[in-house]
Amino acid sequence: MHASRKAAALAGAVLAPVLAVSLPAGSASAHGYISDPPSRQAQCAAGTVSCGDITYEPQSVEGPKGLTSCSGGNSRFSELDDDSKGWVVTPVSKNTTFSWKLTAQHSTSTWEYYAGGRRIAVFDDGGAKPGAVVNHQVDFGGLTGKQKVLAVWNVADTSNAFYACIDVNVGG
Template identity: 80%
Template sequence: MHAKRKTAAAVGAVLAPVLALTLPTGSASAHGYISSPPSRQAQCAAGTVSCGSITYEPQSVEGPKGLTSCSGGNSGFAELDDDSKGWQVTPVSRSTSFQWVLTARHATSTWQYFASGQKIAEFNDNGAQPGATVTHQVDFGNLSGKQKVLAVWNIADTANAFYACIDVNVS
């Protein structure tokens, strides 16, 4: 009986690290953020701006649908709401492509873009599951100059959305 226990312990010791590396974890099923033009969380991840925990999980800015904050209401990512933090402003034209990088591909209801307190674009995916990247061409209309764009990815089968803010200068 003692030999069987030793064998089981040895097998467990060999398999545990393999399982730990191959089984999915909660944080690995992250979600998405805008990479281009660089969103605030992309700037944190790249080290362009010094940030807290968002540096290691730019794809995790998730909160209830309908919020207007860069942090998605997540107090752990509150520095994304700080407009005085020194965010890099990207020069863009009146019609600009925004690219999302998705680390988990959720069924999507809509993608929305806001600037100067108004919705400037919405794309309806009717519950479709997106690919690993999604690009939208957004027209700023008559808006110009420095703008903080709030981009929202509304998930179809939950009450949550993912949030990203992008600082741009529209010429």
């Protein structure tokens, strides 16, 4: 190998990791989370609870559809799955509005809400593209007291969904 080729190869080997870190990530264009009542990732972003990476990208809890974890199966955001972390519990009424803040709108199949081990609400968007804020009125039915709500935004044109957990006290 000529000296100039060796130098070029060495320069490429040194610069490639720097460029890879400095370029924006394709999937990090991000997407959305529940801002009100404050979801766990909203509490991290606000500094209410001390968290890791999720503090800087609360909208990025994305994973395959069908999961039941607050982290969406993403190990970078595993602190969202820790029920003992000191999450602030928000008092809510039996019928409560959940507000999603979207940083990138995706065609949507459904929005789902789970509490008490079952699905308590589903909203079918039929593939429509939402606006920057999406509100859903959710009825907790017979559930009362402290509940962990799992909210899921199912994207229509991919196999992924976005996940958010919200700690509430229904009727409290």
